[in-house]
Amino acid sequence: MKCHVPGPNVKVLARTVHTLARFGDELYLESLPDCILLRTLNAAESAYAMIKFNKNFFSYFNYNYYSTEDNEGLKCKISMKSALNAFKSPAHIDKQVESLEMKLDPESCKLIFCLKCKHGIVKTHFVSILDCKAMQAVYTKDTVPNRITSPQRILNETLNSFQTSDDQVTLEATTKSLVIKNYIDSNMDLTKIIRTHVSLDPAEFDNYIIGEETTITFTLKEFRALLAFAEALNLPLQLHFETTGRPAVFIVHNGTTFEAHFVLATSKPDNATQATSTQSTTTKERNKRKDTCNTQGSVKKKRHIDVEFSKCLEEDSHLFNFVDIPDDINLKASNNLDNVKEQIDFDNVIPASPTSRTKIKSVFKRCFESTFDPKSIQGVILAENSDSE
Amino acid sequence: MKFRAVMNNSSPIREFSTIVSTISKLSKECVLRIADDMLYFIVSDENTGPAPPVLWCEIPQSVFFSEYQLVGMDETHQDIYLGLNSGNLARSFVSLKNVKSLKMKLTKKQCPCLTLEIEVPSTTSHQTRQIVHDIPVAVVPWKNWPDFYEPRVPDPDISIELPSLKQLRTTIDRMRTMASEVMVRASAGGQLILQIRADMAKVSTRFKDLNVAHFDGPVDNSDPETDSQGNEDSSEIVQCRVDAKKLALFLNVDHISTNTTLCSIVHKRLVTLCLQTDDNVKLQCFISGIVY
Amino acid sequence: MAEDSSQYHFTASMDSGKTLCSLLKAIQFQESAVFCALPEGLKLTVEEGKCVQASAYIPADNFTEYHVRDDVDVIFKISLAVLAECLNIFGSGEEASLKMYYKCEGSPLLLVLQPQSFRNVMTDCEIWSQTPDSMLELRSPEETDVAKLVVRAGALLAVLGDVERSADVLELRLQPEPPHFTIVTYGMQDRSCIEVPECSDTLQSFSCERELTLKYQLHHLRLCMKALAISNKVVLRCSSTGLLLLQLKLERDDNKHMFSEFYIVPLLDD
Structure with missing residues (x-):
């Protein structure tokens, strides 16, 4: 695989890596004829993220640059820490980096990130490949009964009302309202925890379809990470979910060059989840x-x-x-x-x-x-x- | 017991929020006393068990609330005393901008709670959002109420108006890194001196031309600790050694908008800071002196 | 201070001690420093182990008054931490005038500070002095520079800031041919390189006799970062023994300059 990312898109890639780093410790990369997929899974296997960069995200794209035998692209796994090292300071990266080249070095079995920066400075990171396989999750996105499209601002502002110590959040979706509250399990000391709930009117959202009223609970850690991603890129967020216990899918995309899917496992709020x-x-x-x-x-x-x-x-x-x-x-x-x-x-x-x-x-x-x-x-x-x- | 109060204006909500946040910086726990005409925030020194309060804050309810209903336990016990985590209360207020209304009420969910119902206009549409926080509280039984009465302190030997609290706090914060105790000295001539002694240094910051509200001298300053400047009459200097960290903590009250803060000193025994806002909110901090 | 200070070994005053304070904080990686009032200016030196020696140098023209008695050596050890805190006693948002007095050997250093915006307050500090430790002579007179670079301080700061913090060792490669100046760090299984070619705007000047690859403790180089943040220009010199010298220049508004320098000893291969 060999590809070039033009300046403005390097920031998007940096934000992506930083968001994925809040999910899992290992980054899976797969190059296909028309896109590159970055994926990760958290340690508890309850949160998965996949971001697809289409061919038009890149200024040069060759998915199987070094292979001569077949049409196989690259499938590899690298440490998330190594990836983060290549993409420091995503907020300022656009002021420094002019373009990025990502390529595989087949001889040393390393993935090379080469950032061409201002003033002629070149930063190169030679990252060891830990494993050569792909990873993929199965989830339902399109045929779900409940779909909400929300400006990222609403959800980010709502989360400000919750404590940093809150671990999980419950969404109660009805046709009349969306109620978001922090989840308390029966092991927690009720005399010490603030219970918070926020009610949002469906009119706040760009799109609000609740085919099946339901309540879902998932962890805040990854939810905050994906919301921060939407906020950084100022893109709306789509929530696709069905019933209690089924995974909820959150989608952020810009319609043309990339699409991100974040899948969070959900649990029943009345059962204790230790x-x-x-x-x-x-x-x-x-x-x-x-x-x-x-x-x-x-x-x-x-x-x-x-x-x-x-x-x-x-x-x-x-x-x-x-x-x-x-x-x-x-x-x-x-x-x-x-x-x-x-x-x-x-x-x-x-x-x-x-x-x-x-x-x-x-x-x-x-x-x-x-x-x-x-x-x-x-x-x-x-x-x-x-x-x- | 019943309590329900509503604030309808963003300005008192902001001011109340500042007070609550200041108190949370001074102590993790506090007692909220709800009376007919006033709300009191009372903080006791955490480390020394039942002891007179170190912070006493009075808030006249009529300035802040448009609606206020209180029903005590019975005829003789008409107030409600609630123990709560001040950080929890502060955090519930912290993210509030442009609040339309805030309702506070005593509820019983799985445990007694102070429930805040907040209405915020949406930033993206004409809707309003409703945020509800249930803050767990502990009802203080009336036999413990005397622990939380306003402390009776001896009459001060001097009361002097403090210079800008922000300035004081900056200086004390720097001094704190060098020593753990600071000597606070005030003279009838209108000088305030903060003095520290570090391992290898001695630092004194002197404020002059301050307004002395009250001086009850002369003062007995015959011991060797006194370090006069030569031209100052030591019988006119009132001093008290206090913990630098505590003093720095109390100077956090500079966030509350105020005209003047009065510093009263009982020679060698007590430093009291008292500030009063335009809305008649009164805050008093009591810092006991360190005696060797 | 009521005495006649004209016989004092050292006196100096400044309209604002703010820049001096920042400079001292930039070398404050040890508790104490050696304070030396030379006729040309004030110099404070700090050492870490036997590997790093840093100095702040403030030429006399930075002071509104500067007086050192020519028949004495004014040199003593003093707490740098306390000195920096005292200079900052009114906070970093405030410009405060500064007066320094050193009566004679063994006296404490006396500071008097007064903020410019509040006239009714002043601070006086007495900081005890001690006999100075002997300083390392890291560089011998015969040593010559094999390589010399002049870099914009902000650029070098950005490069150092970009280096992976968890790496222990930083490898510096200097070569007469491109890419000229390279910084390499090694992670667990990875490697990162930052290359700065001569033509880059970052390098204002570059000369290199022969190829050099030297290793330094990353931690030692990071000690320079505070000083880089407040300086305008830095000269890096590499001697034949691998001793690295960074000389930083801080340009003040009124065309006066203050300086800091860092000597860093290389890591020797086992």
């Missing part, structure tokens, strides 16, 4: 899944001849495939007994069933329905992504 224990179990799940991935890895790794990258398509699509985890309270499957024990050990406050935890993990619930075959949907996903609003 964030830390959820994270621990999901990490365990992830590790467990990695193991299953490896055992499934009897799939041959195709080698790309010139650049020695390995690809593992099945591995990619199973990244969020919680095939081992039952989607309901049926935890009797023997290979999950260990899981169950761990879940119950963490959960000594509420003896109820661990549905809340599986709800969090059911972000990508479709992935583990028994009839679901990720390969069958691949084509559909691409079609979704290329939809423009």
Whole structure:
């Protein structure tokens, strides 16, 4: 891959990287014939971000510059910290940087960011590639019943009313109003926390369609990050969501050169979500899944001849495939007994069933329905992504 | 018990917000006493257990509220005393610009709360937005009320008008980095001296031509601590050593618009700062002297 | 101060101590400094370990009055932190006039400050003096410069600010051919380079005898950043031993100048 980003767009790319850094620690980059995709996933696997830069975002674009054999573009993973290092001070970067060249160095297996700055200064960052695969999430964006388009200002101003200590926020969407409130779970000390709720009139929004009245709850950390992104670029935000428990999709785009999707898992507000224990179990799940991935890895790794990258398509699509985890309270499957024990050990406050935890993990619930075959949907996903609003 | 009050004008809301934010800088916790004619914010010294208040703020309710309803527990206990986290209250006020109205009321949600219902005009349309904050409070039982009465302090030996609080605060902030205690000295001749002794230095800032509202001298200054300038009569100098950090903290009240602040000193024992605004809001800070 | 100060070893006054205060803060990476009142001007020196030596130099013409007795050496150790705080006692928003007095060896340094906008207040400070430590002679007279660059201070500040903070070592590469001046830092698995060619506006002048690659502790170079922020121009000199000297010039409005300099010892390869 080799591409050039003209001056004004470098700022957009910098803002993108800084926003993605508030989601996850690893940045996945994929180059396709008509675009470049940057993706990341947070550690708890409850928030995903994907930003697509179309060919016209670049002043020069060659998605598979170094490959001679096939039409494969680049698929790689780099540390988010390395990416941040290349894009310091996004607020001022437009005053310094005239253009940026991103390219792969196949010999050293590094991604090179070369920033041409004012006064002839050139800054080059040679970033090690940690892995050579892509990552992609499955989510519904277009066929959801609830869609709101909001100027970023409204939501940013609303969030000012909440405390920095607030962890999660609940949206109550009805046809009459949108109520945003901070989420209190039953573990918190009620005598110490301010409860805040803000009511917004649907007339405030550019577009407000609530086909199915619902209440969704998600973490503030990533929500603030994506709102800051919309604010920095002064673009409206689209919220696409369905019912409790299904992921909410937030879209920011400029209609021509880039489109950003932020997907946040939602949970039921009346169930306690013990964030830390959820994270621990999901990490365990992830590790467990990695193991299953490896055992499934009897799939041959195709080698790309010139650049020695390995690809593992099945591995990619199973990244969020919680095939081992039952989607309901049926935890009797023997290979999950260990899981169950761990879940119950963490959960000594509420003896109820661990549905809340599986709800969090059911972000990508479709992935583990028994009839679901990720390969069958691949084509559909691409079609979704290329939809423009 | 019932309390409900409404502010309808952005100017009193802003002023109230400044007062609340100043108090939150001085202390994390405070007691709000709601009386028929006044609201009081009372702060006690956190470290020393039940003790007389160190901050006493009176706010005449009629200046701020367009509606005000109070029902106490019974005939003899008509006020309401609420313990709350001043930071929580300040933070609920902080993001308010162009507020149309603010309603404060005592409610019982999962615990007793002071609920603020705020109406803000939308910045993008003709709508109004409603923001509601439920701030948890603790109702102070009436047997503890004496802890929060206005402190009775000895008559000061001198009361002198302070120069610009902002100036004072700048200087004290610099002095704080060099020493932990500062000697506050005021003379009948209208001088105020702030003096510190660091490891390797001695720094004195002298303000002169200040208005002395009251001097109850002469003062017994016969001990060796006194450091006179030679031409100053030491019997006319009232002094008190205080914690520099506390003094700096209290000087944060400069954000509240005021005409004058009076500094009263009880020789070696107490420094009181008293400010009064045009709206008759009165704020008093009591800083006890350090005695070796 | 009621005494006749004409016999004092050192007296000086300034209309505004603000610039002096900023300059002293720029070298304030140690608690104390050696205060030296020379006939040409005032010099304060600070050392960190045996690796960095920084000085602030204020030529006599910056003062409205400057007097040093020619039969004595005025040199003593003093708390730089306290001196800087005292100079700033009325806050950075205020211009305050400054008077300095040093009676004789062993006396404290006396400062009297008065703000220009408030006439009814003044501050006096007594700062005790101590015997000065001996300063390192980092540079020998025979040493010559292998490379010399003149850079706009703001530009060098921006370049240093851009370097990854978590790196320990900064590698400086100077070469007669392009790209002339390169700064390289190494991360865990990554590498970053900043290249400044001679033709760049940033380099006002560049001369280099032969190729040099030198390593310095990034932390030491970052010590210069405060001084770079208040200065206009910086001269970098690299000697044959790798000793780096940065000389910074601060131009004041009235055509007077103040200076700071930093000697930094290179890291030697094991």
